Amino acid sequence: QDISQKSSNLLRLNLILNNLVHSLNNVVQGNTILSPAHKDASGRLKKFDFIVSNPPFKLDFSDFRDQLEGEENRERFFAGIPKIKAKDTDKMEIYQLFIQHILFSLKENGKAAIVLPTGFITAQSGIDKKIREHLVENKMLAGVVSMPSNIFATTGTNVSILFIDKANKDEVVLIDASGLGEKIKDGKNQKTVLSRAEEQKICNTFTHKQAVEDFSVVVSYDEIKAKNYSLSAGQYFEVKIDYVDISVDEFAQKMAGFSADLDKLFTESAELEKEIKEKLQTLKFNESVINSSK
Structure with a gap:
């Protein structure tokens, strides 16, 4: 489901080109947050095994914000609904609603990958912090990969990928990939491009839950709680002190x-x-x- 007619049509075309015509009826143009269209026979929101999302980060949704506060949405938006800003309504954090909607839409052992602004993983208060607490307290994290700046040519916002796995009750992988990549010009913008080897390094480290010095850590849920629910790999790196022997x-x-x-x-x-x-x-x-x- 996508509110954009252009995006919806492109998705339909993509399905046709990939011989997935039988899935065309699943593409719905509409407001996912206000009027989610995928429901089961009883009228409840459908639950999914896998969800992949690159939601808008900030967007003016002041025109329908108050409609979300009904009792029917209390469980779906458990961490809260962003307030309408007195100024700059176009900077309302709509991504916070998408995260909560995705969590609500996952099956009991569902998995998800969500692209988010990196500020989400360290915010000390507010809705971001409440969502992270929920993820940790309910043990439904797989890990986080913090990407290099300018990984998207159209925005300078630093992004991280949040991986959710409701079945993962063990350790969590946190990766700081911000130092990877080569900066290149993309039109008027600057973009960071990862090499195949760097992509493979991230995938292997995450898949095999490897701890690599100054790159990744494997932590328990209790360790995350002790760090105020921070999901930033850098906060768990060992601080090294070099000693020099002198007479x-x-x-x-x-x-x-x-x-x-x-x-x-x-x-x-x-x-x-x-x-x-x-x-x-x-x-x-x-x-x-x-x-x-x-």
Whole structure:
């Protein structure tokens, strides 16, 4: 289901080209959030095994926002509905509604992949935080991959891919792929392109739940709770401190050098302070300048 007529028609064409004509009736043009069309025989929203989504991040939905607050949507939008902004209504976080709708539409062991703004994975409060708490408390995460900036040529927004697996009660994979890719020009925009090897690295690391230094971590749900439900891989990386072995004499020499440098700086500071005071004492009030300006 897509609100865009153009996107809906392109999807129908794609199905025809891929010999999936039998699925044409599943394509519906309409408002997924306000009027979800895929329902079962009893009129309830259908549940799916797999969902893949790249929802709009921010969009003005102030014209139908209040219609979503009915009792029939309370369970679907469990974490809340974004408020109407006094200014910039086109920046309302509609992606938060899509995440909740997707979670509600998954079967008991369903899986989903959702492209989201990276800010979602670390937000300290609000709807984003409530959704992450729900994912962790109900143990339905597979992992998160934080992508490089400009992975989409049309936007500079940093994005992450949230992988949901309602059957995964064990460890979660968090990957920081922000350092990968090559920046190239795409028309007037700059885009980051991943090589095949980099794509394979991400896939293998995620699939095999590998911990790679400064790239990925494998964490438990309890560890995520302890980090305030953060899904950013970087917050779990081990902080490395490099120690250098030196002798007692070398240490004494370094300290003597630091002390000498400080003495020099203190002396220069005192001389500068003295010079400033002397300059201030030479300043005189010139009454003739004031009279001539009247």
